[in-house]
Structure formats: structure tokens, C-alpha cells
Amino acid sequence: MNRQRNTTIDFLRGLATLLMILIHVTAYFLSNPVVYFIWDYTHIVVPLFIFCSAFIYFKRGSYSLGLGQTLKRVKRLIIPYYLYLVVLFSALYIIDPSSLSVGGVIKKFLFFQGRDLSWLVVLFLIFIPLFAFLEYAYQKRPPVLKIVGGMAVLTSVFLLTNTIDLPFRYIMWLPWCVYLIFTLLYAKGVFSKKTIGVMLVLSALTYGISRGVLIGANHTLTLTENKYPPNIFYLSYGIFWTILLYELHLFFDARGVIPQVVQRSFDFMSTHSYSLFFIHFWYVTILRKVIDYQMLGWLGFFGVVLGASIVTQVAINKTRKLIL
Numbered sequence: 001m002n003r004q005r006n007t008t009i010d011f012l013r014g015l016a017t018l019l020m021i022l023i024h025v026t027a028y029f030l031s032n033p034v035v036y037f038i039w040d041y042t043h044i045v046v047p048l049f050i051f052c053s054a055f056i057y058f059k060r061g062s063y064s065l066g067l068g069q070t071l072k073r074v075k076r077l078i079i080p081y082y083l084y085l086v087v088l089f090s091a092l093y094i095i096d097p098s099s100l101s102v103g104g105v106i107k108k109f110l111f112f113q114g115r116d117l118s119w120l121v122v123l124f125l126i127f128i129p130l131f132a133f134l135e136y137a138y139q140k141r142p143p144v145l146k147i148v149g150g151m152a153v154l155t156s157v158f159l160l161t162n163t164i165d166l167p168f169r170y171i172m173w174l175p176w177c178v179y180l181i182f183t184l185l186y187a188k189g190v191f192s193k194k195t196i197g198v199m200l201v202l203s204a205l206t207y208g209i210s211r212g213v214l215i216g217a218n219h220t221l222t223l224t225e226n227k228y229p230p231n232i233f234y235l236s237y238g239i240f241w242t243i244l245l246y247e248l249h250l251f252f253d254a255r256g257v258i259p260q261v262v263q264r265s266f267d268f269m270s271t272h273s274y275s276l277f278f279i280h281f282w283y284v285t286i287l288r289k290v291i292d293y294q295m296l297g298w299l300g301f302f303g304v305v306l307g308a309s310i311v312t313q314v315a316i317n318k319t320r321k322l323i324l
Helices: 005-027 033-041 045-060 066-094 102-109 117-142 140-160 173-187 195-218 232-254 260-271 273-290 293-323
Strands: none
Touching: 005 033, 005 232, 005 260, 005 273, 005 293, 045 117, 045 232, 066 102, 066 117, 066 273, 066 293, 117 140, 117 173, 140 173, 140 232, 140 273, 173 232, 195 232, 260 273, 273 293
């Protein structure tokens, strides 16, 4: 049975996929101040991805966590990651074997690397039981949801100027609960339009105040350095842009002013966001070793990676249809 897709969620997730590729390409051209600005302030990708996944989950209203369903979700996250590693390491073995080590390969397969792409896979694995817990708390134990929300907010504020002496992967779920509970309430329709407007202003104010705190503490304002785990500076920035983009798309979509070709493009990026996550990483890693990507400039390299990723995804789709 085909469920009608949410075009606004598809737009947000498609936009996040596009920005994800842009961020990972521009990361190699940061000596250019304009590129650095674009790279830094487009770090709304993870909040948008999380919002879209959580929004769809919380809209369903089920906190069931059956073994079969859980294993299915785990496989959907892990199998593409391992396939990516096999293809990546095979290519690196051919073109740059010196970049490989047994220890490095093992760490990748066991999710032990720090900020490499596997951290997001780990986060979404944690979200499998966490989504269910938050949905259950919302329906059956509202005081528990308030306690978790309070702890998450306090933790995100604490992390502005402090660190916790644990690997960030162990604790990142707690401050992310700020964002998850915001998404849960948004999906449930708890917020009126007036409240949404107030939240937009409050998130902007929170971002501004936390920015001032960071400046006073002589802490970096680079968004990605406030992301592992996320503090209130990073989270408020993500909430602001999520609300703004979500409401703007709803507004324009309701008036039929978004061209179909534009919406379909974002739908494609959204539908294949997880596979494009790995495909574009593969191209960024390999192309940097086999071509003079600096000669292309950041826009040229972005175009090459984006185009190659889309062509590869289309080829995979067509191959899958032929096989199945």
C-alpha cells in the first residue's frame, strides 16, 4: 500500500541532502572566506534529517518496538553502511593502498571512529528505541517527557562552555532530545500558528544569547564545533531554520507556486537521501585522490560530485528494477 508522501518533509529532506553534499565539498576550500561562510552556516543538515525522520515517526503515533520491526530498521541503517565500506576500501586498495590499515578498517566496521560519517549511523541506531520511548512518554507518562526535556535543555546549556569527559557518542542522544521533543510536539499539532511564530523568535533569541556566551567564553562560533554533542547554540540554530523552512514550504505549496519539476527534484533527493549520503562520500573521497579537484574550484567540484552521485543513484535504481 502506497502512503501519500508529505511534500514538505520531502522538500526539507531533499534540501538537507543537497546541503550535505555542498558542505562536504566546500570543506576542502575553506581558505576562501566566502566558501567558509557558506560551509559554516549551512550546517542545518543533521537537524533537518532528524526532524524529517522523527516527524514521520511521531505522526504515526505508535510506540511499538517489536523485535522484527526493530531488526528491520537496524538492517536498513547498517547494511548500506557496510556496503559503502566494502566499495570504498576496495577502491582505496587499488588507487591508494597506503591509506589503509587493519586497525583503521576494523574501527570503521565497529563504529569506533570519532567524527567520521558513522557517527550519524550510530545516532539513528540510538533513535530506534529513543523515538519509541518519547512517543510512549508523550502518550502515557507526560511528566517523564517533561523531566527528559528539562534534562536535555540543561545539558545543552551546560555544553555551551563545558565538556563532559566521555566520548560524545555516549552522550549525544541526551541534548538531541531537545530537538526530538520539539519535533514530537510539532508533529502532534500541539503548537498553534501564533506559538510557532513565538518559537521562531525565541529560537533566534536563544541563538543570539548563546552566541554571546560563547564569545564571552572565547569559544569557537563554528557550528560544527558545537555539534559533537550539540549545545543550545547549535540546537537553537537548527530549530530556527527548521521552523522557517517548514512553514515557508507549507505557505508556498498551499498556493501552488512551487514548480512541479522543483518539487520532484527534491522528492528524488529525499527518497534516496540515505544512499546518496554514502554515494557522495565515496565520490568525495575517491575523486580527491584521482583528480586535481582544486583546479575545479568549489562550485565545479560540487557540480561533479552532485552529478556523479545522482547518475549513480539513477543507475542503481534502474539496475534494481531489472534484477527485481
